[in-house]
Amino acid sequence: MAWTAPKTWVVGEAMTAADINAHLRDNMLALKSPPTALVKLDEASDYTTTSTVFVPIDTSRLTLSLITTGGDVMIVFFANVSHATSHTHLDIEFDGVMMGGDNGLVRVSGANFSLASLMCLKTSVSAGSHTIRMMWKVVAGTATLYAGTTLDIHPMFWSREI
């Protein structure tokens, strides 16, 4: 249900069923079920990368398509990653632009299934269709993200207009 900018009534104006339905009922329904996109991974193999520039963790699966009515968008990602010798960097690409930039939003270190968790707010998003992708890179060496194989755990990536 799409959001409609609430009407401003004037003194003496009749309340019609159409207006009440559009501005009260439909907007309440829109608030109850805002635009949401969610991916839960349960893959046949884990992910690894050796890339020293930010690349998608998964070129198709970890991409969210969200049609918003305009406003703020919350984005959440969590997974377990390992890197035996160096660090893993994570960032979110929103409509082709990195939200963190430089070395990303977070850096995760450790060889034993470190928690990689992000919760971000993208403000003043225009109404329309948007693409959100999870990106990662390493400083050197190889990073692994567990996606349902080795540990049988299931990362989640989701966004919601708020």
Next chain:
Amino acid sequence: MLELWIERPDMNVELLDAQLRAIGAGNFYGLSAQRGGVVLYMNDSTPLDLQKTLARVARQHDAAQMTPKQEAQAARQSRLEQERTYLPLDEKHYEDSPALIKTMAAKIAWLEQEVRDLRGVE
């Protein structure tokens, strides 16, 4: 950035990365393994010939081979496994020692090997 997707279910990621970096030099950014394939990342100015060479190396890559570091690690593990059953203890030093001392010496020798393995010491 250029991306090349190559379908191959198994690979030695560290070895393939080292092979591609040796060839790709400043053009090759790295690779990702995902869903039964590998994605090669390189900069936009990578010559077509080099793109083809990198793709060919990725297709022909032998996942059973190891990097020198992996071979050294495998050899160390193998040696450690052997030493877990046959301890590197010079028993003639303990010929006249009580059984308890011999047992303790064997335990210490075993612990020494395990600590060396944890520290990555040859």
